[in-house]
Amino acid sequence: MSSSLRVVSKAGTLGKKLSFDARDGISAGNDPHFHERLPHAESRIAKASIRKPLLFLDDSESSFKVSTSGGMKKTTTLPCSSQGQRQQHHRRSPSLNNFPRFENAVTDSAALSTRALRQSASFSGRVFTSRGGRLADQSTPCSSRKTSRNDVNGAAWRISPRLELEEDPAFLQDHNVQVLLRARPISGIEIAQLGHARCIRQENAYAISWLGQPETRFSFDYVASEFVTQEELFRVAGPPMVENCMAGNNSCVFAYGQTGSGKTHTMLGDVGDFDRQPNENRGMTPRVFEYLFKKIHEEEVAQRHTNMKFKCRCSFLEIYNEQISDLLEPSSSNLPIREDSTKGIYVDGLVEVEAQNVRNILHLLLLGAANRKVAATDMNRESSRSHSVFTCVIESQWECDATINSRIGRLNLVDLAGSERQKSSGVDGERFREAASINKSLSTLGLVIMDLVDIANGKQRHVPYRDSKLTFLLQDSLGGNSKTTIIANISPSSCASSETLSTLKFAQRAKFIQNNAVVGEDASREAKGSKEHIQQLKDELARLRRQNNSAIPTPEMLVVKLVSERQVTKRLRNEVGSYQRELSECRMKLRTSLDANQRIVSELDVLRIELESSQDECKKLQQDLGTMKSEEKAEQEASSRSQLEIQLQEATQESTNLQTELQWTRDSLEEVESLVERLQRKTPALESGVPEASYENFMVGQLQAEIIEMHARLEDEHKRRCELEVQMANYVKYQEIERKINRECVLSTDDSKATRKKTVRHHDAILQLQLELDTIDGESDAIKSFRWEEGTHDDEAEVKNSVTIMQLQLKVETLEAALLEERQCLAEVRATNEQLRQQLENPQTELHGEKARIESFKGGHRSLDVESKSTSEDGKARMHTSWSQFCLFTKI
Ligand SMILES: Nc1ncnc2c1ncn2[C@@H]1O[C@H](COP(=O)(O)OP(=O)(O)OP(=O)(O)O)[C@@H](O)[C@H]1O
Known part of the structure; x- marks a missing residue:
């Protein structure tokens, strides 16, 4: 069997047809008196309210089932219309309040036994998230745990009361707002942060204590521990809301709580694979509609004689950053909210789809959920960033005494975006703006609730509904013609302690709202x-x-x-x-x-x-300072370089002078040598002719020995000079290298745009210089080891390069010291040369004198031939004088 969905907009039918398989698979029991009982639905809802143990609504029978303890299986089916009977059977048995006793009770309720098993001495099993992920592995057996504060708290949860329905006829008559609290299991992330530490302790089915400073106790209409299933929660909150709508009232269920506390899990849950079989983790919304369509079917069958018909028109919207968009028609955006005396508050242009069964609804839910704005925060990987409102207008018509009666009820299912602390949720940019908008609308909701509480206490208040789109849209649900269930979701972990406290406070305030529910019935007959x-x-x-x-x-x-x-x-x-x-x-x-x-x-x-x-600015100034420092350094280096250059020039000049002097000395030595040679040639002749010539010979020998010694010294000096010249040449070369380096350094400190190009040149120049350095022998190995680094934009390479330059400068200093030493050596050599020259000068003069004397001696020898031997005594005496003078000179 298949049916079609009619897509209707405010302007009328769009003509869009969507086909759905209409098999809903829900078996419905007949209840022929349901219609008569509709006006009393409210009291029935009240009777199905919470607070009394062991009362369950049974889907398949439109009746209440009461299970009693005592070790016997006992199930009583009560027709809903029989209030007297109900009261009789629903009386509370005090012995059933206690959980261990409850556990011993034998009942035929599968749900009951499942829960009893789950809440028995060990809680094992895994908790799955609504989006298919696993929250936390809770498989630790309680008995094996050590006793600690957490375990005490854990124990508080283990013996926590279960879902217990209690007959309380006055509850939904007097209180149109029902506040439930739901704690989700501690998540894996929270366990990783603070282990199993808890910030709450459940006192009983209606009270919970926040374990902060000061410890605070809060009471609600029902407190659902983390072990309460989706179905159990639905049984408390769902049926009364649905029946209220079918009776022509407005109902609203909304989930409130910090981000990641389980709102979407509660409202939507896991609806994947619904075509095959309903998922047991499906949330409030799918279950509400399962129940609604089942009830509609039952009613239509029961009221066949009045031709009763129900119509469900659904819409799905989201409020994101204070803008309303249609989740079933994502191209629409920023839809306006309008107020009309007949329609009430509505969103203009919102697509409404007529749904005929649960599958239609699930398709719409999935379609809308896929279009919803979701993002990851620190607290929730898939955080809903918008408030979503799924609305179903339930219209019923029936004929009676030729009058057509109709009722309209509106069911709003709201999944609020998570409230969050911007800091803790790790949001930024767009996420931060979203969070601000979410928090603003939630705080307006809080203010509205505060004013409504004041009004409930008899005070006059202006309720700022219009301060946010959310409160404007929910105006009727919050303060007017509506029965409202607020499900406040919390995390029990100490990680979320402050968020949990704020949710508890919010929920506590909400509990004091009073609505004025009015049946939306066109009761022409009644009128x-x-x-x-x-x-x-x-x-x-x-x-x-x-x-x-x-x-x-x-x-x-x-x-x-x-x-x-x-x-x-x-x-x-x-x-x-x-x-x-x-x-x-x-x-x-x-x-x-x-x-x-x-x-x-x-x-x-x-x-x-x-x-x-x-x-x-500071950074820039630091950079400027750095540049200035390097400039100053460059200036200092330039001045020391110019000083060095001057010194080098002086040294070069000195070296040239020395060379000239050396040349001069060498010439004079050569002269002496030739003179001596000539003397040597003449000496044999003198020796043969003159007996006194032996003195002359002795003197010449002395001179020759001295000359040889001087030759040797000259040779040494020459060698040393050559070495000095080599060192000088190296030094000059090195100076040139250093100059080049400095030039490149100065260039590299220029404006930043050209820096990279210059750095490359710098790098090339350094490499070239290093090649040149390689050619320098001796101590250059140390210099060679300082290699220029690639990529001078890199800080580390820059540092290395600076070190290289510093090392080169050190080398320059060492060379300068060597130069100084060499210069001193040169000065010494010069002094020695001077001495030698002086020493040479005296023998030269002496030699000249001796030469002259030898000449005169020769002249005297010739006159001896003439004057015979008479003057030989005089000659000897003169010779003796001359010899003693020579000896005296050589001593000097
Ligand atoms: N009662 C629960 N049992 C098991 N898992 C749960 C329960 N409540 C919530 N979770 C898991 O916790 C995670 C966060 O839940 P959910 O997305 O519903 O939070 P939320 O309040 O809607 O967050 P947000 O406001 O950021 O959208 C999900 O993976 C969900 O399945």
Whole structure:
């Protein structure tokens, strides 16, 4: 069997057809009296309310099942219409309050036994997330755990009360807002952070304590521990809401809580693979519709004679960053909310789809969920970033006494976006804006609830519904014609302690709201009846007036009463006025403090910007300083280089002078040598002719020996000089290298754009210089080891290069020291040369003198031939004198 879905917009049918398989697989029991009982639905809902143990609604029988203890299997089926019987059977057995006893009870309820098993001495099994992921492995047997504070708390959960339905006829009549608290299991992330430490302890089925400072106890209509299943939760919250809508009221279920606390799990749950078989983790929404369609079917069958028909029109929207978009028609955006006296509050242009069975609804839910804005935060990998509202308008019509009656109920299922602390949820940028918008709308919801609580306490309040799209849209559900169930979701982990406290406070406040539910029924028959009744009363009044004039207030009496009532009204008005003034004062104060806050925030922004710019400036100044330092260094290096150059020039000049001197010395030595040679040639002749020539020979020998020694010394000096010249040449070369390096360094400190190009040149130059250095022998190995690094933009390479330059500079200093030493050596050599020259000068003069004497001696020898031997004595004496003079000279 298949059916079609009609897509209807506010403007009418769009003509869009969607086909669905209409098999819903839910078997429905017949309840022929359901229609009669509809006006009393409210009290029935109340009877199906929570608080009394062991009462379960059975889907298949539209009846209550009561299980009792005592070791016997005992199930009683109660027709819903029989209130007296119900009360009789629903009386609470005190012995059933205690969990261990409950565990011993033998019942035929599969759910009961499942729960009993789950809550017995060990809780094993894995908790799966709604999106298929596993939250935490809870397979540790309790008995094997050590006793600790956590275990104490854990024990509190283990003996935590289970879902127990209690008959409380007054509950939903007096309280239109029902607040349930649901704790999810501690997640793996939380276990990783703080282990199993808990921030809450469940006291009983209605109370929970927050274990912070100070420890605070909160009470709710029901507290569902982490072991409460989706089905169990639905049994508490779902049926009353559905039946309320079918009776022509508005119902609203909404999930509230911090991000990742389980709202989506509660509302939607795991609906994958619904074509094959319903998933046991499906949440409130699918179950609500399963129940609704089952009830619709039952009603239509039961009321066949009145031709009763139900229609369900569904829409699915999200509020994201204060903009409404249609989750069933994602191309639409920023849809406006309108208010109309007949329609009430509605979203203009929202697509409405007529659904005929659960599968249709599930398709819509999946379609909408796929279009919903989801993002990852630190707290939840798939955090819903919007509020989603699934609305089903349930319209029923039936005929009675030729009158067509109709009822309209509206069911809102709201999955709020998670409240979060921006810091802890690890959000930034777009996520931060989303979080701010979510938090703003949730805080407006909180304010609305506070005002509604005040109104419930008899105070006059203006409720700021229009301050956010969420509260504007939920206006009827929060404060007006609606029965509302709030499911506050929390995490029991100590990691979420403050968020849990704020959710608990919110839920506690919400518990005090009072709604004024009004049946949305077009009761033309009832209206007619009422008119007739009024007419009857009027007639009765006239009759009474006629009978006893005194019993009926005269116009004068009425005037007096009116005056006194006016006075009361005036007094009340004055009170209202003073309250309003107070309110406006408070508002003014609030606005002022908000403005001040805003100012502070903007000032902070300005300061932050200033701080950033001053930080930038600081950085720039540091860079400039660095550049200046390197420039200064370069200048110092340049001046020391020029000094070195001057010194080098001087040394070169000195070296040239020395060379000239050496050359001169060498020439004079050569001269002496040739002179000596000539003397040697002449000496044999003198020796043969003159007996005194032996003195001359001795003297010449001495001179020759000295000359040889001087030759050797000269040779040494020459060698040393050559070495010096080599060193000088190396030094000059090295100076050149250093100059090049410095030139490149200066270039590299120039403007940043050219830096990279220059760095490359720098690098090439250094490599070239290193090649040249390689050619320098001796100590250059140390220099060779300082290699220029590739990629001078890299800091480390820069440092290495600086080290290289420093090492080269050190080398320059070493060479300078060597130069100084060489210069001293040169000075010594020069002094020695000078000495030698002086020493050479004296023998030279002596030699000249001797030469002259030898010449004169020769002349005397010739005259001896003439004058014979008479003057030989004189000659000897002169020779002797000359010899003694020579000896004297050589001693000197
Ligand atoms: N009662 C629970 N049992 C098992 N798992 C749960 C329960 N509640 C929540 N979870 C898991 O916790 C995770 C977070 O839950 P969920 O997405 O429903 O949180 P949320 O409140 O909707 O978060 P957000 O506001 O960020 O969208 C999911 O993986 C979900 O399956």
